[in-house]
Amino acid sequence: MNRPQWLIGALLACAPLTSALAIELNQDFALQIDTALVSDYRTRGISQTQNDPAAQLGLTLQHVSGAYLGAWTSNVDYGYDYKTRQEMDYYAGWYWQASEDIALDLGYLKYSYPKESQFNQSDTYAILHAYGFEVAAYYGNDYPTYFGENQANLYTYLAYNAELPAEFKLRVRYGRNDAKDPLYLSGSGDTRDTYHEWEARLSHELLGFDWAVSYIDTDLSQNECRTQFGFGDVCTATVVASVSRSF
Template identity: 50%
Template sequence: MNRTLKLWVAAFLLAPWSVSQAITLTDDLSLDLNVGAYSDYRSRGISQTQGDPAIQGSATLVHSSGLYAGIWSSNVDFGYGSRTRQEIDYYVGYFWQATDDVSLDLTYYEYEYPKQADINQSETYAKLTVHGAYVGGYYSNEVAGNQSYLYSFVGYTTNLPGDIGLDMRYGLIDYKDPLIVDNQGRDRDSYNEWEVKLSKNFVSADWSLAYVDTDLSDTECSNFTGFNDTCSSTLVLGVSKSF
């Protein structure tokens, strides 16, 4: 059974589940579980699976105060002798719902890669949302030894007719040092990525279709990641379920 077929088998198994709801543990504490299948795992616009499908899942403890903590995982494939085949993210954060239309999300992440601890890192994250428009960023100073970067983004989310969700994001990934080199030897320390995603709940599962792209050329992508086709435009189909 090839990987694409496995993705659709997973989607078929997910679809008939009952209506999603968090698991209530106490009056103030609940457990959110999520599992999903995706045609590609893209992070900052770049494939983490060399264009292959990904199975992802998370478990999050949520307190009524807005505090939360959890774990998230996905398969990965970085190629070129990389020993790890899994990403595990641990996170703790606080979600402040000021009004129905204004919220602030603050999170600290620890990223671990089994069998390849040299690429483990941490990030801090913040996102402010006002009437569907949002701005935020991720910052880390633990990339590639003493490297650091800031991933800042803006976006907008809304509902279209037919209960279809629309999420549009534009981001800038800015490294401390120039790591991106083109075919003429010119380098730069940042690149842009963007995503437009449609989503809809159907047969008790959350379906999504996203267009993802970056401004990295094939040569820049190859020099940066080792592959010339992991940064180019693609459509990512996904299905997930929360309960």
């Protein structure tokens, strides 16, 4: 299973989060609270809720040095007899603002699933922000697959964020997920260890909330999706609506 590609740090990422509006605690620390409702929780193009809605909450403690740590949660649904209905993520990192247009985000992210610990895994990540572009890499070597535990996985993406007229914002992203083993089995019996996914997201802030709609798709066939994720429709093209707010 694939996990969130949203990122923390300055809260610039792929999940439906608004711009940072942290609550100042004292001279050195600030707390950011992020809330979101989404019509489908998708990460790396794959639905984590079987195409159903999700409610999400994140807390990030930020230091003036750029260091941060936090936690994020969402409901999930992997079907069958899996007992977990929640994802809990814990993260820590460092956000360095080199200039107004260039920043670097480095960190560690742990994904955990109550009552189904076999899904637990982690990533080390790096994200470069430059003039509206983002180049990111997430690497983990403890991913569980049917080949066994502690499998390696590399997820990378290229994204661009643009300001549009009337205060609309556009984000486009193209990602590649590269597993160590040939996890994806086609109907013809061919296998591969890599798939691609993409997203186009249009958002607008209104009444203090960030309203967005995204088109998300992957190049996985229904059979490849079914053999890896259990269902053929959790990798197919979809439109996701979201409303979010940060405090």
